[in-house]
Amino acid sequence: MKQKGLKNENGETKAVEITIYDYFVNHRNIQLHYSTDLPWINVGKRKRPTYIPIELCFLVSLQRYTKALKTLQRVSLVEKSRQKSQERMNALFNVLRTSNYRAEPMLSSCGVSINSNFTQVEGCVLPTPELRVGNGDDFFPRNGKPSRIERWAVANFSARCGPNNIVQSLIRCGEMKGIRIDHPFDVFNEMGQNRRLPPVARVEKMFDIIQSKLSDAPQFLLCLLPDRKNALFGPWKRKNLSEIGIVTQCMAPIKVTDQYPTNLLLKINAKFIRLQL
Incomplete structure (x- = not known):
């Protein structure tokens, strides 16, 4: 009206x-x-x-959208604009191969020529960075070797994720990166009646299940949280690192992309390297 x-x-x-x-x-x-x-x-x-x-109404070309995108729109934009190095190289190579720039009169009149091959440049090996560890001692890492994850298990607090698929993706990604990952002893799923307990009690109940099935403490525990900002994170870290001394890595598997296992292995490998120093 x-x-x-x-x-x-x-x-x-x-x-x-x-x-x-x-x-x-x-x-x-x-x-x-x-x-x-x-x-x-x-x-x-x-x-x-x-x-x-x-x-x-008519749409005017070349108009910028200045308002903030929604979450799904932003995720879609990043996924479509992100390309792997080899994919980007193949796309550029196809453009150079199919575009006949030599027959372009405008470029010829300006004296511009475009080569159909990529330019090769010499690379350089950067020196090893100096690290300071322990009591202020200088350390130069050399002959680096990836870690090996042998005795480990999965603690699953999330009811909506498939831990077996995550484990397989992690093992497969480790093989591609040179990190040997054995199959876990077991995947410990949280009982449904424990999800209403306080975070500290939920962590204690989970460790009761783990200790009842494992005689020795595992070398590594992968923790699957229901979401990123979860109250279980603090009690879980405190229980593993302060009280028991187990290497742990938390993750919230809302959307596991191809890059996710790689980023996860970088964190896990760095934690094992710190134990060896």
């Missing part, structure tokens, strides 16, 4: 409500053909809207 001021016989202005369709057709003399079945576009503000029929 739209308010419009009309004058009566006494010259007084009276506000009446009419439809936006009547306003454009009867007062602006603009014929609308199919706007009654389509949504109208608000080009004003939320509190003071200004509606325009969609058939009277």
Whole structure:
């Protein structure tokens, strides 16, 4: 609806409500053909809207969208714009191979020539960085070897993820990166009745299950949390690192992409390297 001021016989202005369709057709003399079945576009503000029929609107090219994207839109944009190095190289090579730049008259008149092959440059090996460990001793890492994960298990606090798929992805990614990962002793799933307990009690219940099935303490524990910002993180870390002394890594497997296991292995490998120093 739209308010419009009309004058009566006494010259007084009276506000009446009419439809936006009547306003454009009867007062602006603009014929609308199919706007009654389509949504109208608000080009004003939320509190003071200004509606325009969609058939009277045109898209202007090269216009920037300045408002913040939604979460799903931002994720979709990153996924589509992200390319692996080899994929980007193949795309550029196909452009150079299929585009006949030598026959372009504009480039020839300007004296510009584009080679169809990539330019090769010499690379350099950077020196090993100096590290300071222990009591301030200088350490130069050399002959680096990836860690081996042998005695480990999975503690699953998440009811909606498939831990077996995550374990297989981690082992497969470790083989590609040169990190040998044995199959875990077991996957310990949290009991349903324990999910309503406080975080500290849930951690204690999980360790009761682990200690009842494992005679020795595992070398490494992979913890699957229900979400990223979870109250279990603090008690779990404190139990493993302060009280028992077990290497642990937490993850929230909401969406496991191809890069996720690689980033996870970087953290796990660094923790095992610190134990060896």
